[in-house]
Amino acid sequence: MLEKAKVSFFLASRSIVRGNRGITIFTVFVLTLIFVQLVLFSSMLAGVTLKFNELMVDFQTGNVVVEPTEEERYIESASALQKKIESLPQVVGTSARLKTTGNFRYKEKEMGGTVYGIDPADEIFVTGLEDAVISGEFLSRPDRGEIILGREVSGSFGALMESRSLGGVEVGDTVELTVSGKTREFRVKGIYTTRYFMADASAYLSRADMEEMLGIENRDFAQEIAVKTTAGTDEYETRNALLSLGVRENIRTWHEFAGILRLIENTLGLVRNIMNAIGLLIAFVIIFVVIYVNIVNKKRQIGVQKAIGIEQNVIVASFVLQAMLYAGTGIILGYAFMRFGLVPYTESNPVEIPLGAMSLRLDDAEAINRAFLLFLASIIGSVIPAYKLAQKDLLDLIWGK
Amino acid sequence: MGNEVRNKVKEEVKTEHEDKVKKEAKDEMKNEMKGEMKNEIKNEMKGEPEKKENGNKTEIEMKTTPGENSDIIIEGIDIVRTFKMGEVQVRALRGVNVKIRRGEFVAIMGPSGSGKTTLLNQLGLLDTPNSGRVIIDETDTSRMPDREKGKFRLHNLGYVFQDYALLPELDASENVYISLMMQGKTKEEYESAAAEILTAVGLGDRLHQLPSKMSGGQQQRVSIARALAHNPRVLFADEPCANLDSQTSKEVLDLFKKFNKEMGQTIVMVTHEDWHAAYADRVIRLKDGILE
Structure with a gap:
């Protein structure tokens, strides 16, 4: 052989x-x-x-998202929870968001989309939205009555679903936003694109404006807290660390949002x-x-x-x-x-x-x-x-x- | 071919005939010497599947009855070989009976299409006759499967082809020892055997030369060395000088003669040149597929 x-x-x-x-x-x-x-x-x-x-991760969820428990609609005492979460060494920043669906109207065109109420100073530590602005500027803390639109909402700027959009809103234009039956006008402060169509089909306004529209002013509520961790940190370890801290809310890693x-x-x-x-x-x-x-x-x-x-x-x-x-x-x-x-x-x-x-x-x-x-x-x-x-x-x- | 060469060959042949009687006696002795090594191979070939233990005696099924035929190394019995060429059946051999003695140098001659090469191929187990039997050294090969025939050729037979048929990617030494390698010899054994036989054919200084760098005569010598390296019982040569000039042909035939005389090597050679045949002890003539 x-x-x-x-x-x-x-x-x-x-x-x-x-x-x-x-x-x-x-x-x-x-x-x-x-x-x-x-x-x-x-x-x-x-x-x-x-x-x-x-x-x-960079433009929507961060690494980990904390959500209200199933019985609750909001996370209460969001700022206290934010501080608690930020005490973890691997956490870079947190952003407490109010999140709902709304209806945009500009001239004759209307469309639905996700609207976030954010604290711009917190958001910049979690997502790269500030750098994704392609026209105008990102929100700042004292801003009221101003909104940031994703390009899939505004239209133009190479939007993938142009026909569904508002058809070419520009910075400085005014759009109508209806949330929970309340309609208000917002001046477009900036338009952003992340190139990720799901993130681009949203809009951001300040938490104060959103609280007002939802009728929850000064209640320190949030519908999600996005958590950004240092590079290389395992999301599941972060979740375990949060659980150890005594966080009782739902904790989901970004993987769980990646269905599509x-x-x-x-x-x-x-x-x-x-x-x-x-x-x-x-x-x-x-x-x-x-x-x-x-x-x-x-x-x-x-x-x-x-x-x-x-x-x-x-x-x-x-x-x-x-x-x-x-x-x-x-x-x-x-x-x-x-x-x-x-x-x-x-x-x-x-x-x-x-x-x-x-x-x-x-x-x-x-x-x-x-x-x-x-x-x-x-x-x-x-x-x-x-x-x-x-x-x-x-x-x-x-x-x- | 010049007359000078022809006369010289004739003279040599004459002398050889005078020496024949002496040679036969010598051959017997040499065969005894070779026998020991060959028997080893023989036993290997006729190994287990055919062996039947019967008390202290070992019988080999394929063996014919020893005795009067023990000096006959090849026996072809009523060999018929038919080829199909398109719709036509060509009967290349029509019942040839032939016996070749141990140590004999036999030439097969005949006109083109007479069946010389076909007969050589049957005797050399390169082809299988349609009917008839080929018995080599008392082993009936007619019922051997192809795989066994391959083994038999590896251990017992050597071939020299008309166009040398060397493997172009192997050098002289490798061409010679490939069959020894296949036999399972050690590196030392096969390398020294190749060097020895190549030296014997006058190519001791060209062991590592590729065939493409050699002349026709040198290639044919490598081919002879390859055929003889494993001490075959029979050497078959199919028009070994067909592609060589007279002088080189003479050198090749001299080599054959040398191995035949000195080692008692049985040689069966196909040729169509009378002066080549003159080197042989006996000439078998074929015409239209039958012995003349």
């Missing part, structure tokens, strides 16, 4: 080292490209998912799997063709090997080993290209996509999985032609028939 493996390896190694360099380089190059193709889409998907998550994102991610995952299957099929066909051409050119050699007593399975194994070495080299080169080339490149030069700047994320577990599948394809793609030819009649092979 060992002798046979030795002879197979010997024949394979000599064939690679002394065989046609052009064919070897071409085969390895093609396999490298196939591997890159197999991991590239996954890396893009991982990059997009990460971007989605970042947008959600998971849906998108799963859909993209399905597309990715289909693309992987096609990629593997292409890999299989290419390996099959390359090995087949290689073997057909060596018909006579196979015949001679059989004639001098080299066993058929040793000959087949030598071709399979060649294919495995090609695939192995292709995988290593492809991985090196991704890990040390393309991924770092996109990290330093992010790709602009509608969601913002995105870089590739290479997941090693996925890469290993793709490498394994490619290896398998190379084995099957080489066994079939090698076995078929080695099985032919010895004299037919020697005579090149």
